[in-house]
Structure formats: C-alpha cells, structure tokens
Amino acid sequence: MISVVEIGLFVFVVTTALATVLLRDVLAAVVVFAAYSLGMAIFYAFLLAPDVAMTEAAIGAGVTTLLMLLTLARTVHKNKGRFWQRPNVPGLVVMGALLVVLLATVGEFPEVGAASQEALAWWNPAVTQHYIENAYDQTGVTNAVTAVLAGYRGFDTFGEATVVFAAGIAILIVLNREVFTGE
Template sequence: MIDIVINITLLAFLAITSVAIVRMTNLFAIVMLFGIFSLLSAGLFVVMDAPDVAFTEAAVGAGISTVLMLATLALVKRRQKPYYDEAPRTHRTWLPLVVVAITGSALIYGTWDIPGFGAPGAPAQTHVARYYIENAMPDTGVPNIVTAVLASYRGFDTLGEVTVIFTAAVAVLLLIGGKRPKPPVKTKDKGKHDEA
C-alpha cells in the first residue's frame, strides 16, 4: 500500500514540475528544475522495482545532463540583460494547445484497454520475460537478471547502443571540439541586437 501512495505522490510531483518547466522563462531555473525532475524520476524508478534504471537516471539525468545543459547555457547566454531568459513569444498559443489536447485525449482513451498497473497476467509479463527470469541464473550464473539480459541475451543490442554513444561523442567533437572562430560572431551579434 505504501508504495502505491509514494508512487501517486511522486508522479503528481513530476507532473507539477513539468508544468512549472513549461511556464517558466528563465532558462537557468528551467535547467535546475529539470535536474529535480530527473531526481524525482530516479526515486520513482526505485518504487517501481527498477534499481538499475534508478541508478542510471540519478547519475545521468540529475548529474551529467544538468552539467552539460549548464555548460551550454553559459555558452549561449545573451549579451544584454536578462542573460538567461527566453525571448517573448510571438507564436499563437491556442493551436499547439488544441493539437496537444486532441492527441492527449486520444491517448487517454487508449489506456482503457491496458491491463491495470502491476497486473501479473498482463501480456508483457507472460512471454520472453518469464524465460529470462527462469533461465538467467542457470544459463549465465549471474544473479542480476538485468545484467544477464543486457550483456548476454541481448549483447547485440548493447553493442549497438555503445556504438551510438561513441558516435555521439565523435559528432560532438566534430561540432564543437575545436577552438571557436572569433570574427564572424561579433559582427552578426551586433547587427541582430540593434534590430531587436
């Protein structure tokens, strides 16, 4: 019972945090709130019996991701005050709201057919998952089923993921790895601010 209460509370916190992120305009505050959002998610993953995922989310989402976003923010801040705020919006507000409301209600209508949260007989629980749980220990001798599936049963998948991470690092190095070209930035920046 207690985990259901924690689950409901933390999910409500998550929803509130995400709405706060949308409504704020100060980018620095948004990035900090996103760190809180990740930490809340990590707590929630623990409640949902996924300690491995919680571990990763706490280290990556609340740690590395926040540091990278802050580093970017320092690079892209405006020259005028306020440094970290987004520009006032010129978009129409009602059209995205309509799109989101229609998509959201269609998706919520779709949830009626999903088996309830934690149902042991749900289709997701009956196929390959049962095989992994029963055979991971005799096959690999590794008690952590997640590690066994990650490295052994689905080794190809993980090889692909590692390659994606490597490629992303190479791509970031190609984009911003070198020294910054100085002259063109100044002139364009000046012209733009005069316009605004």
C-alpha cells in the same frame, strides 16, 4: 495501496514539469527540470526499477543539467521581466492531443499477470519465462537484467554501445570545430 509519499511525489513531478514548460527564465527552467528528473528517479525506485532510477538520477538530474547550464553560460542571458512564459497555442494543442491518445491507451493495458489472449500477447510469457527460468543456469549471473542485456541480447547492446560511441564522437568532432576554429 498508493501511499502518501507516492501522491506527494506525483504532485511534485507534475508541478515541476509544468513549471519547466511555463517558466520564462531559461536558467530557472533548467534548475526546475533537474528537480523534475530527481523526482522521476525516486518515482522509478518506487516502481521497482532501480536500474532506471540510477540512470535518471545520474544522467537526467546530474549530467544533462550540467551540460545545459554550461551551454547557458555561453549564451547571453536576458530576462524580459515577465515571470511566466505564455504557452504556444498550436504546440499546446498538439501536446494535448498526444496526451489524450497516451492516456487512452493506459486503460487498455491488461492487468499484470492476467492470462487473457490480449494479456498473453502483451507480456509474452514464452520469452519472459525462458529468461527467468534459465538466466542463472545459462549465464551464471544473478541479475536477470544483466543476463538479458549482456547475454541474450548482447548483439542489441553491442549496437547500442556503438551508437552511443559514434554519436558521442560525432558531437565531439563537430563541437571541436566550432569551439576551437572560430564560430
């Protein structure tokens, strides 16, 4: 059921994630983080989520890495000689607790397609089934994801698009001040 490729990918993603946290050199951490994003993108493709995989590959591995590299190029780069970063103990405790909570919920997920009371509340067949059955007739597009995003939940998408635009413009204005009118 779980293939060798998937296990290899899992090991790769976990290793790069840990390396991102533990590497002392910021430049190295950024590069390893890009590798992590690429691994996650392939992982999403394995989990049959091509839309998310494309976004992760373009934004996570590509654009974000480039923006962080450019930011690094602007800062003073100094290496104190140590290769590994000593983990921050309070931070480690908080993240460990969060990890325990998240992993505890994984076991509680109902099986996909199960018909128990909790499972039905989880995957909400009334809404899901409505989209699956009517998306093509009502909207005429064959990608149900597009039908939901642009059609049934167009208002949400409008809000999201406006948020992306507003946040982007706000950052452009703030950065413009910093860059062009002195620090």
